[in-house]
Amino acid sequence: MGRATLITTAVVFLAIGVIFSPETFGSKSTTLSTYIKLAHLLGFSIAFGAALWVTFIGGIIMFKNLPRHQFGNLQSKMFPAYFSMVGVCIAVTVASFGYLHPWKTSSTSQRYQLGFLISALAFNLTNLFVFTPMTIEMMKQRHKVERENSIGEEVGWSKNVEVAKKNPKLAKMNKKFGMIHGLSSLANIMSFGSLAIHSWYLAGKLDL
Known part of the structure; x- marks a missing residue:
């Protein structure tokens, strides 16, 4: 499936979910806060899911x-792209949470959660603008x-480690x-x- 097809499919399912949601049938109009909560949930879930996959599954x-x-070139x-997407999603999550829980009227736990999201x-x-460019270079x-030194086309680090023992320049690069x-x-x-801390907070708010 092409990218456009995947995006269209996702939008269609989202639209169906909104149309047939209890909020839609149970009231004459869906409140703004419901849409903001949806933005918060989608932003958080995409960021958390992407981070989970890239960090613990896909990269390995x-x-x-x-x-x-x-592998390195990929x-x-x-x-x-990963850090940009996650950054946008977390920004949406922060903005929506801040809107739903203004600082002056929010509880201590809500302020902590906003702090965790801002930290994320x-x-x-920092990764997007500092560490990633440095790492790539x-x-x-x-x-x-x-x-x-005719290495790099193998899988794993074994040849690099072996050559670095005899090549101070490569050893220095490896360290840096x-x-x-x-x-x-x-x-x-x-x-x-x-984000994981915020997931625990959200779980406590769910009414399934």
């Missing part, structure tokens, strides 16, 4: 099955050195890349953790 599967340079295209957005934007430099990538991963985990 790709690393274990793709040649390392191919990640360099995917991560800017901050960590995500460092990766490209390291790929160049690895190609000069590891530091930057580690900070990026930490920021991603912190963002995901903040």
Whole structure:
């Protein structure tokens, strides 16, 4: 299925859900707060689901099955899009939550939740604008050195580690890349953790 088809299908199902919802049948008009709650739920669920998949499933599967340079090049295209999408979704989540719970009238728990959501957005934007560009640039430099040593087309790190023992330049690059990538991963985990905390809050509000 093409991208346009997938988007159209999603919009159709969303429209059906809105039309046949109890809110629609139970009242003459759907309140603005209902739409804002929907925006909050969709923004949060997309951000949380994407972060869960990329962090714990998709990235690991790709690393274990793709040649390392191919994996790195794919990640360099995917991560800017990933962090951009998640950033937009979290921004919608923050804005909708802030609208539904104004700071002056919100409870302590609601203020904490807004803080967690803002933290998730901050960590995500830090990744998008700081760590990801640094990681990609460092990766490209390291790929160049690895190609000069005829490595990088294998799956996994074994050849890199072996060559780095005899190549100080590559060893230095590995150390710098590891530091930057580690900070990026930490920021991603912190963002995901903040969203996970909000998921617990939302679960407590559900009436199933």
